Amino acid sequence: MDYFQLAVAVVGWMADGWANEERLPRGLFMSGSVGTVLALAVYIFRPPQGIFLNHGEAYHGTLICAAAWGLVPMVAGIWFSMAELRPGGWRVAAVLILGFTVLPLLLVLALVLGCFLPVKPEE
Numbered sequence: 310m311d312y313f314q315l316a317v318a319v320v321g322w323m324a325d326g327w328a329n330e331e332r333l334p335r336g337l338f339m340s341g342s343v344g345t346v347l348a349l350a351v352y353i354f355r356p357p358q359g360i361f362l363n364h365g366e367a368y369h370g371t372l373i374c375a376a377a378w379g380l381v382p383m384v385a386g387i388w389f390s391m392a393e394l395r396p397g398g399w400r401v402a403a404v405l406i407l408g409f410t411v412l413p414l415l416l417v418l419a420l421v422l423g424c425f426l427p428v429k430p431e432e
Contacts, residue, residue, distance in 0.1 A: 344376075344417065347418075358425075359426040374413070
């Protein structure tokens, strides 16, 4: 499975959770866990490149923040999966967390795919 198929699967879980209230905790957990694992894998196996070439601290700090943010939907997915512990407006909170999970996931995918590589301007 390559990164594109993984991204499509995560978007599918997120869309499924958005549409179906009972599948929302699974979508939260899966999107958070994939984001965390992907950010940690990029942190471990990929050196800084592109605009981060001379800014290794910013590169690693970005990936650590993305991995830490991935833990938030994982914990929320576990918490919301227990029906007796759900607070009153849990669906609104879960959808907001799911929506904010997209940003770090896109950032990590951009780092994986090399979207921050400098492009030499045409002369």
